[in-house]
Amino acid sequence: MDFNFIREYVPYFIAAAVLTIRIASIGISISILFGLLCSIIRYFRIPILHRLIDIYIELSRNTPLLIQLFFLYFGLPKLGIVLSSETCAITGLVFLGGSYMAEAFRSGLEAIGNSQIEAGLSLGLTKSQVIRFIVLPQAISISIPAFSANVIFLIKETSVFSAVALIDLMNVAKDLIGLYYKTDETLFMLVSSYLIILLPLSIAFTLIERRLRHAGYGN
Amino acid sequence: MEELSEMKTPGETLVEIKNLNKKFDDTSVLKDISLDIHQGEVVVLLGPSGCGKSTLLRCINGLEKIQGGEIILEGEKLNEQTKRMHLIRQKIGMVFQSYDLFPHMTVLENIILGPRKAEKRAKKEVVKEAEELLQRVGLLDKKNAYPRQLSGGQKQRVAIVRALCMHPKIMLFDEVTAALDPEMVREVLDVMLKLAKDGMTMVIVTHEMQFAKAVADRIIFLDNGIIVEESDPQTFFTNPSTDRAKQFLNLFEFDAI
Ligand SMILES: Nc1ncnc2c1ncn2[C@@H]1O[C@H](COP(=O)(O)OP(=O)(O)O)[C@@H](O)[C@H]1O
Ligand SMILES: [Mg+2]
Numbered sequence: 008m009d010f011n012f013i014r015e016y017v018p019y020f021i022a023a024a025v026l027t028i029r030i031a032s033i034g035i036s037i038s039i040l041f042g043l044l045c046s047i048i049r050y051f052r053i054p055i056l057h058r059l060i061d062i063y064i065e066l067s068r069n070t071p072l073l074i075q076l077f078f079l080y081f082g083l084p085k086l087g088i089v090l091s092s093e094t095c096a097i098t099g100l101v102f103l104g105g106s107y108m109a110e111a112f113r114s115g116l117e118a119i120g121n122s123q124i125e126a127g128l129s130l131g132l133t134k135s136q137v138i139r140f141i142v143l144p145q146a147i148s149i150s151i152p153a154f155s156a157n158v159i160f161l162i163k164e165t166s167v168f169s170a171v172a173l174i175d176l177m178n179v180a181k182d183l184i185g186l187y188y189k190t191d192e193t194l195f196m197l198v199s200s201y202l203i204i205l206l207p208l209s210i211a212f213t214l215i216e217r218r219l220r221h222a223g224y225g226n
Numbered sequence: 227m228e229e230l231s232e233m234k235t236p237g238e239t240l241v242e243i244k245n246l247n248k249k250f251d252d253t254s255v256l257k258d259i260s261l262d263i264h265q266g267e268v269v270v271l272l273g274p275s276g277c278g279k280s281t282l283l284r285c286i287n288g289l290e291k292i293q294g295g296e297i298i299l300e301g302e303k304l305n306e307q308t309k310r311m312h313l314i315r316q317k318i319g320m321v322f323q324s325y326d327l328f329p330h331m332t333v334l335e336n337i338i339l340g341p342r343k344a345e346k347r348a349k350k351e352v353v354k355e356a357e358e359l360l361q362r363v364g365l366l367d368k369k370n371a372y373p374r375q376l377s378g379g380q381k382q383r384v385a386i387v388r389a390l391c392m393h394p395k396i397m398l399f400d401e402v403t404a405a406l407d408p409e410m411v412r413e414v415l416d417v418m419l420k421l422a423k424d425g426m427t428m429v430i431v432t433h434e435m436q437f438a439k440a441v442a443d444r445i446i447f448l449d450n451g452i453i454v455e456e457s458d459p460q461t462f463f464t465n466p467s468t469d470r471a472k473q474f475l476n477l478f479e480f481d482a483i
Contacts (some may be wrong), residue, residue, distance in 0.1 A: 125289055126326035130340035131316030131392060140339060144330050 023179040024200045034100030042108025050116045065108035073167045076101045080171040092173040104161045111153035115146030155212035247294030256408035257451040268422045270438045271431045279431040283398045319389030319397040324380040327373040334369040337388045359387040379410030396427040402477025435478045
C-alpha cells in the first residue's frame with residue numbers, strides 16, 4: 008500500500024465525497040417530498056393524477072438509474088433540452104427515489120385506518136388539516152424503516168453518476184486507476200469514502216427506529 | 227340508574243331530516259327517514275344490528291353521501307359537496323365505538339387539536355377549558371398520557387371530552403360502550419347522563435336498555451332502514467305497539483325465556 012499516494016489523492020476523494028453528499032442530499036430531500044406527494048395522491052385516489060402516478064411508479068421502479076441518467080444526459084439534448092451533469096444527477100435521483108419513497112410512505116398510509124380520518128373530520132377539521140395533523144405524522148413514523156432503507160439505497164445508487172461526467176467518488180477512482188494503476192490504494196479510498204458516508208447514517212437510522220419502537224404508537 | 231323526572235318541553239328544531247334515503251350500491255339502507263331533533267332533546271336510536279343506526283348518525287355528520295332527501299342543521303342544508311362541510315361539522319360532536327383517539331398525541335393534544343386548528347382558538351384558553359372538562363370526567367391526572375396508556379373507559383371519556391371541547395350544538399354517540407368491559411360501561415354512561423342533564427342535545431345509539439330508558443326523551447326504533455316506532459321511553463319499554471319492537475325488547479329479557 009502506497010501511503011504517499013493515498014495522502015496525495017485523499018483531497019480528490021474528499022472533494023468528490025462532498026459533491027456526492029451534496030447531490031445526494033438535494034436529490035433525496037426532493038425525492039422524499041415528491042414521494043410523499045405521490046403517495047398522498049394515490050391514497051386519496053385523486054382523479055387522473057393517481058393514474059399518472061401509477062404509471063410513473065412502474066416506469067421508475069422497473070428501469071435502472073443508469074438508463075434513466077443516459078436518457079436525461081444523452082437523450083434529452085436530442086430534443087433540444089440540455090441539462091448540466093449536476094441537474095441530470097439530481098433529476099435522475101429524484102425520478103428513481105420518488106417512487107421508492109412513495110412506496111415506503113404508502114405502507115405507512117395504509118396502516119392508518121379510515122376511522123382516524125373520520126374522527127378528524129368529525130372534529131370539523133378540513134381534509135388537508137386531517138392529512139397534516141393526523142395522517143402524516145402517524146404514517147411517517149410507521150414508514151421510517153422502509154424510508155431509511157431507501158435513503159441508504161439511493162446513496163449507493165449515486166455511484167453511477169460518473170456516467171453523466173460528474174466528478175463523483177466513482178469517477179475519481181476510475182481516473183486514478185486509469186492514470187496510475189494504483190488499484191489497491193484507490194479502491195481502498197473509494198470503499199472508505201462510502202463507508203464514512205453510509206455507516207453513521209445507518210447507525211443513526213437504527214437508533215431512530217429503536218426509539219420509535221419504544222414509543223410504540225397504536226392503541 | 228335514576229330517571230330524568232322532569233319532562234322537558236321541546237325546544238326549537240335543531241336538526242331536520244326529511245325523506246332521507248341512503249343506499250350502498252343498490253341496497254337501500256335508510257328508507258324515507260323523516261325525523262326532527264329539538265334543542266336539548268335526547269333521542270335514543272334502537273334497533274337490531276344492521277338496521278341502519280350507524281349509517282343514520284354518519285349521514286347526520288355528513289360522513290355518508292345521501293341519495294335522497296335532505297338533512298338540515300340550524301337552517302343550513304348538509305351536502306357532502308359543500309365547502310362549508312367542515313364548518314357544519316364543528317357544530318356536531320361525534321363519538322365512535324372504537325374511540326378513535328389519535329395515538330400519536332397526548333390526551334390534552336387530542337382534545338385541543340380541533341379547537342386550535344379548526345377554530346383557531348387561543349391555546350391558553352383552550353387548554354384551560356380542556357383541563358376543566360377533563361376534571362369533570364375525572365381524568366385530569368391523565369392529561370399528559372398517551373391513549374395507549376388508558377383503559378377503554380378512560381379513552382372513551384377522553385373522546386367525549388374531545389368532542390365537547392368544540393362546543394357542539396349536538397352530540398352523536400354510536401354504541402360508545404359496546405367495546406368496553408362491563409365494569410367500565412358505567413363510568414362512560416354516567417358522563418353521558420350528566421351531559422343530558424346539562425341540556426345537551428344528543429342522539430344516542432346504544433344496546434344498554436336501562437340506560438336508554440333513563441336518558442331518553444324519545445325512543446326511535448329502526449328496523450331494516452325504516453322508523454318502525456317512535457315514542458317516549460315509558461311507552462316504548464312497557465307497551466311497544468309493534469311486534470318487531472316487542473321481539474327486539476324480548477332479546478334483552480332473560481327472565482322472559
Ligand atoms: N360502507 C358500507 N358499504 C356497504 N354496506 C354498508 C356499509 N356500511 C354499512 N353497510 C350496510 O348497511 C346496513 C346498515 O349498517 P349500519 O348502519 O352499520 O347498521 P347498525 O349500525 O344499525 O348495526 C347493513 O346492512 C350494513 O351491512
Ligand atoms: Mg352500528
